[in-house]
Amino acid sequence: METHEEKPIIYTMENKPIVTCAGDQNLFTALYSSLTQQLPREPMEWRRSYGRAPKMIxxxxxFVQFKEELLPKEGNKALLTFPFLHIYWxxxxxxxxxxxxxxxDMQRWQGVLRLHGSVDWLIVVVESDNKKKNKTNILPRTSIVDKIRNDFxxxxxDRCVALxxxxxESSRSQESWSSFLTKLRTxxxxxxxxxxxxxxDEMRTLREKRTEPGWSFCDYFMVQEELAFVFEMLxxxxxxxVQYDELDALFTQYVLNFGAGDAANWLGSFCEPVRSWNGLLLRRPIDMEKRDLIQRGEAxxxxxxxxxxxxQCTLLIFLMRPWEVTTRALELLHNCVQELRLLEVCVVSGALDCWVFLSCLEVLHRIEGCCDRTQLEANSSHTVGLxxxxxxxxxxxxxxxxLVSENGPNSEDLNRTVDLLAGLGAERPETGN
Structure with missing residues (x-):
């Protein structure tokens, strides 16, 4: 069983819904391997509200050891660190x-859960023939389960199950185990x-307050991205x-409004002079440095x-839609040039060309990394724009x-220019052979 430590979320695909375990830790540890392997084997139908179509997930x-400090505090919106179920073994x-x-011990456990408003719990009573051997003062399994049900x-x-x-390997044990897994999934x-x-609902309420003084796009961004992380986890x-596309559209609308004379206070930080033009970075699933800048409102x-x-690129690759990355990238690069002009951002001469150039190479390199040569040749129309x-x-x-030759740029010009860009402080991109 994994021990829970407070640490920054690095990559969402490594995260899973948290389940806490109280009671006999040795008992659970003996079952941990079987449980973690078999829990995801059968899909569950996920029905959500607002007319959304059901999905099989x-x-x-x-599974982490139960500790009171793991329970969410008032105002905590971090679903990735939220314990969704509590089990007593x-x-x-x-x-x-x-x-x-x-x-x-069960009374103390339930008291802590009630104190924090946690209503999702389960008590598991494990019956073992070995446990009953040489015991004189025992109750039948059903009697123990009945006592717990009456007491708690x-x-x-249904919140107390016998296992x-x-x-x-007996058929009775397998049937009991299968029934337990279904209960746990449910x-x-x-x-x-x-x-x-x-x-x-809370996210929508926060979005509706975007016209109020003090509303911050960066703060809202972190909330909606949490939702994106949860969907990615599943x-x-x-x-x-969809979450990133909505954030993208919302920010675009604010920039367009700014150009039309309707400026939001929080846009001021995005009007600061450009000090870095390293280009897109698509080699990591998540760029923590830039995410930290957004979280601090300094991006x-x-x-x-x-x-x-x-x-967006990472998710499109997961969805096996690499050519959409190239289309979106070209649109992004053109739009960013326009947005910098609309926001009247001061840019060093050549910096924006540098950013666009490096970004084009980064996107092309990322696509080459997930497609074979045959695919690249067959879909060259998608990359020609970049x-x-x-x-x-x-x-x-x-x-x-x-540095450019009279007959136009060639590979030697490319390498000389890239070296110059690196000397200006831009990260040297992958340029291929």
Whole structure:
């Protein structure tokens, strides 16, 4: 079982819905491997509100030891660190042991859950023939389960389940284990759907406040990206992509409004002079440096656009739509040039050409990395626009630096210009052979 530590989220595909485990840790540890392997084997139908079509999803979970500090505090909107289900494990079959210690421990556990408003829990009573051997003061399994249901479950009798010898190969054990996995998937999906719906409602409320003083696009961006991370965690890449597309459209509208004379206060930070023109970075699933800048409200327009496009690119690659990356990239590069002009951003001479040139090469290199040569040749029409734009900017930079040959840019000009760009502080791109 993994221990939970507070650490920055590096890459969303590594995250899974969190389930806490209380009670007998040794008991759960013995079942951990089987549980983590078999939980995602059967799909569950995920029905959501607002008329969305149902989907079949495979649920995984990150099982961590129960600690009170893991429970969400007031105002915490981070779904990736939110525990969706709490399980108490016991194999107690001795009435005196139950009265003396197990019952009291369960009461403490439920008290903490109630204190934090956590209503998604399950008690698992594991029956083992080995446990019953040489015991004199034991109750039948059904009696222990009945006692726990009477003491803790009230009208929620389904929140206490019996699990018969899960490590045995008998048909009874396998049937019991299969039933338990179905129960676990059902409760996990119910909690996930309810909490996700609440999160989306809060996000919509925050979006509706965008005309109020003090509203920040960067703050809102982090909230909606959390939703994108959750969809990506469930491998619902299309839904994740929609979140970034909505953020993209929202920011674009604000820039257009600015150009029409309607300026939002928070846009001021995006009007700062351009100090870096390294180009897009698509070699990582997530660029934490740029994400941190957005979170702190210190991102430039190029920082924000570069980060947003890198996330869209990652999701499009997962969706096996690499050619859409090239189309979107060309549109992005042209739009950024216009947005910088609309926002009247001060740009060093040649810096924007440098950014566009490096970005074209980065996109082309990323596409080459996920497509074979046959695919590239068959779909050259999708990349010709980027090559043309890169050549145009190479010529502009070469003219600016006096490096381009009389007959136009060639491979030698390319390498000389790229070296010059590196000398100006831009990251040297991959240029191929």
């Amino acid at each position: 495979y649920l995984e979970a990150n 016991t194999d107690c079959c001795d009435t005196e042991v139950y009265k003396a210690s197990v019952k009291e 479950c009230n009208k929620q009798s 018969s010898d899960p490590l045995k 409760l996990l999906l119910m909690s996930f759907t309810r909490n996700l719906g609440r999160f989306e 491998q619902q890449f299309e839904d994740a992509l 430039s327009l190029l920082d924000l656009r570069s980060y947003m496009f890198s996330r 090559w043309t734009y890169a050549t145009e900017k190479l010529k502009s930079l070469g003219d600016l630096c006096g």
